[in-house]
Amino acid sequence: MNDEPLLQLDSVHAYYGQSHALQGVSLTVPSGSVVSLMGRNGVGKSTTLKSICGIVRAARGRILLRSEDVARLPAHVIARRGIALVPEDRRIFSSLTVRENILLAAGARAGAVEEALVWFPALKNYLGRAGDRLSGGEQQMLAIARALVASPTLVLIDEPLEGLAPIIAERIADTLRALRGKMTVVLVEQNLKWLTDVADYHYVMDHGQVVLHGTSPWLRANPALVEQYLGVTA
Amino acid sequence: MTGQSIINQFFLGLSTASIYVLVSLGLTMIFGMMNVLNFTHGVLYALGAYFGYLFATLTGNFWFALVAAPACVALIGVVIERTAIRPLSERRHLIQFLATYGVALVIEQVIRIVAGNDSYPVALPSVFAGSLSVGSVRFPAYRVFIVAAATFVCVALGALLGRTRIGALIRAVSEDPEMAALLRVNTGAVSTFVFAGGSALAALGGVLAAPIFSVYPSMGEELITVAFLVVTAGGLGSVGGTILASLVIGEAGSLGLLAVGKYSDVLAISLMAAVFVVFPAGIFGGWRRA
Secondary structure (H helix, E strand, O other): OOOOEEEEEEEEEEEEOOEEEEEEEEEEEEOOOEEEEEOOOOOOHHHHHHHHOOOOOEEEEEEEEOOEEOOOOOHHHHHHOOEEEEOOOOOOOOOOEHHHHHHHHOOOOOOHHHHHHHHOHHHHHHOOOEHHHOOHHHHHHHHHHHHHOOOOOEEEEEOOOOOOOHHHHHHHHHHHHHOOOOOEEEEEOOOHHHHHHHOOEEEEEEOOEEEEEEEHHHHHHOHHHHHHHHOOOO | OOHHHHHHHHHHHHHHHHHHHHHHHHHHHHHHHHOOOOOOHHHHHHHHHHHHHHHHHHHOOHHHHHHHHHHHHHHHHHHHHHHHHHHHOOOOHHHHHHHHHHHHHHHHHHHHHHHOOOOEOOOOOHHHOOEEEEOOEEEEHHHHHHHHHHHHHHHHHHHHHHHOHHHHHHHHHHHOHHHHHHOOOOHHHHHHHHHHHHHHHHHHHHHHHHHHHOEOOOHHHHHHHHHHHHHHHHOOOOHHHHHHHHHHHHHHHHHHHHHHHHHHHHHHHHHHHHHHHHOOOOOOOOOOOO
16 A cells, blocks of 8 residues: 555535535545545535535535645546546436446546456446446446546545345445555445455544544454444444 | 328428427427526527528528538527526526526627618529429428428437437436536536537528528527427427427428418417326426436
């Protein structure tokens, strides 16, 4: 793992209307690492990911990608800087086929579809199928494949295992494990045991702020603190 | 009423519907993509007719006018999209209506100042002066050309939307612009492209309609009513619905002449009203975004 920070959030504030969703979030994501955001529902984990990729505007604070502040850039420009998001609700284009979804993400790059099939061979049978005619697991595979074929430097993945059948979740979990060392990843996920296995470092959020952070061994060594903020033990 | 007169009226209705198709397709694409009610569309149709008249008169070349007029109006469309539409894209439809209606009034007044209030008859291109005979039925050649041109545009548009990368981009941005942006798509540029294309289609309708209806300042006002009726009856944002509704209103107006004489427009509007009763969201419902 390279210790140079790829991403730094410096006291980021964001709002949904009058609701103060992020109240000074600061965190660091070293290049090549897998970092997790933990916390109960509604504490600001997904909003943090959305602020990083520009679809929720940071009202104050800085979001530094390789020392460049991207907080005020449009979402498509941030994406072109190398940040890809796999959203919680997948957001597959239903009017596009699986192949078109992949090619759109890859900028029509030759070999993108084959690359996606290396990550998720199961998609091969559905390349001509419309996005809305996939199961939840297939949609999740496509959503992750779509992010990966964009050759990002940083992938933000929001609740990748949520609502999936165990066998599909395991397949997706294997793929995400395989990303370790290949690219920098920020994960939001409720499955704490899996997160502590897959991620190098963890940030625990509460009320729109980072309240704890540490490595997996540190989390396991402090079950009372983890239970206080997450309601479960590591 | 003879079989021949019915066939003739059906064909006239088809050619009128072809104009409606060209104009309404642009309008419904703009709504489907940008969720914007664009009342400048009628005046863009009129501008197409005026530019077409100007270029055809200056160069004596109808084909040049057929290409150059839509190109000029597409550029004007880009200016309108950037200055009057995009800043209002998140506002309520009533605000969009008022703003685009205001722009349309300004452009129409500019037309009146520059070209006057008179109507200009536009000569048919000589190549289309005659008619085509099928058995004992004769079809005016220019109207055959209009139907062929509209058919070509529909097929080309279908191929563009369904089989090309830009078509996939347009569908993606129409469906979920935020997710498209997250996949590095410049959604603003795609919207501008669609608005320019929709404007060019309106202008093409204007150029083609000019030899039949002449060119006059309020021609856009008259057509925008029909165009909105067509796109809402077809299902806002639905290409197939727009084509079908154009055919229904064009044929009702034309065949209705045989059945109810001068009240044929009433028949056409009544048919559209019946469509709204049966299909409140339009025939095909549309790609409408929540």
